Amino acid sequence: MSVQTTPALSPVRAGVAERAALTALVDEPEAPFSDAPVYSPQGTGVLLLLALLSPKTPKESRPS
Amino acid sequence: MSNAALGADYAQAVERLAGRVLGALRGTQVPLPAVSDADRPADTTALAAVRVMGPDLFAPALFRRQPLPQPDRDTLDTALRVFPPRPGDSVEARWRDRTTAALLARGAAGAHPASPYAGGEPYAGEDSERAALAEAAGIAGIAGIVEDAEDTELTWQERSQRMARLAPLALPEVDGPYQQRACLHVRALSRGATRSLMRRDHPTAARLVRWLALAQSRGASPALDVPTVLDHLRLWGAPSTRTALDLAIARRLLAATEGGPR
Numbered sequence: 001m002s003v004q005t006t007p008a009l010s011p012v013r014a015g016v017a018e019r020a021a022l023t024a025l026v027d028e029p030e031a032p033f034s035d036a037p038v039y040s041p042q043g044t045g046v047l048l049l050l051a052l053l054s055p056k057t058p059k060e061s062r063p064s
Numbered sequence: 065m066s067n068a069a070l071g072a073d074y075a076q077a078v079e080r081l082a083g084r085v086l087g088a089l090r091g092t093q094v095p096l097p098a099v100s101d102a103d104r105p106a107d108t109t110a111l112a113a114v115r116v117m118g119p120d121l122f123a124p125a126l127f128r129r130q131p132l133p134q135p136d137r138d139t140l141d142t143a144l145r146v147f148p149p150r151p152g153d154s155v156e157a158r159w160r161d162r163t164t165a166a167l168l169a170r171g172a173a174g175a176h177p178a179s180p181y182a183g184g185e186p187y188a189g190e191d192s193e194r195a196a197l198a199e200a201a202g203i204a205g206i207a208g209i210v211e212d213a214e215d216t217e218l219t220w221q222e223r224s225q226r227m228a229r230l231a232p233l234a235l236p237e238v239d240g241p242y243q244q245r246a247c248l249h250v251r252a253l254s255r256g257a258t259r260s261l262m263r264r265d266h267p268t269a270a271r272l273v274r275w276l277a278l279a280q281s282r283g284a285s286p287a288l289d290v291p292t293v294l295d296h297l298r299l300w301g302a303p304s305t306r307t308a309l310d311l312a313i314a315r316r317l318l319a320a321t322e323g324g325p326r
Contacts, residue, residue, distance in 0.1 A: 014147050018108060021071040022147055025078060025116045026157050027229070 077113035088124035224256025231271035254287035277314035
């Protein structure tokens, strides 16, 4: 990798906000590891309701 | 500019820079962004991206066993001046800065003599930020020993989280305590990678597989088939350019194991 040469300047130190934004990227938190899924009996009712509310199959129209 | 917008700008700059590094790794010649010229101030966003990438910027040069070109070293040096390391940085950030400083100090015989960072020796002074960089570039001192002692009691979940954040340290020609731990704790990292795959946390899986590829290249035996995992992640598609870079580096590390060209 090469880069174009530029005149040397005294760079300005980053401000507080810039520093905070950089730190958030460097210390990006990883998704925490979760435990195994746990059986939830309350979920059974929700599944039954969704099944009842699911759209019915269309009826075939008889040719006239 | 709001902090959220600033963070989004920096994140986009990191993705663009990761794309340049990936292109350089694959053989195209792409430059780091120009730092500054006489007509405009230093591009802080580009420099922030350089700081976030840290050791990953050396990947193309390390695989080719060539020194980082001097203009790129100057860019890194400027980025370290604008965003210097600080004593309150996290353990992972300090180790990434330490690795960056050590890589900058390598082959620094021809470096610009006025640079305090490329030469590996900061100016004499009481500046706490330069002291932090001196600690980063030096051999592990008391703080490093303390960190090592705390690391022995980590669970496999905690170890995987830490090593994922330290994935930029998984590079060829780079050695240190975390590279050694990657070889020693392959089972823990394999568990972490497997769990990440099951949860479809592909960025974390890619970072851990990068460590496993390094460990395998140094003689360790991961508990999962690293080439198959790499193929699996490739087929899923990398969600970001940085993840694609992690996968590319992992693949090159494995290729080095097989005796092929890096």
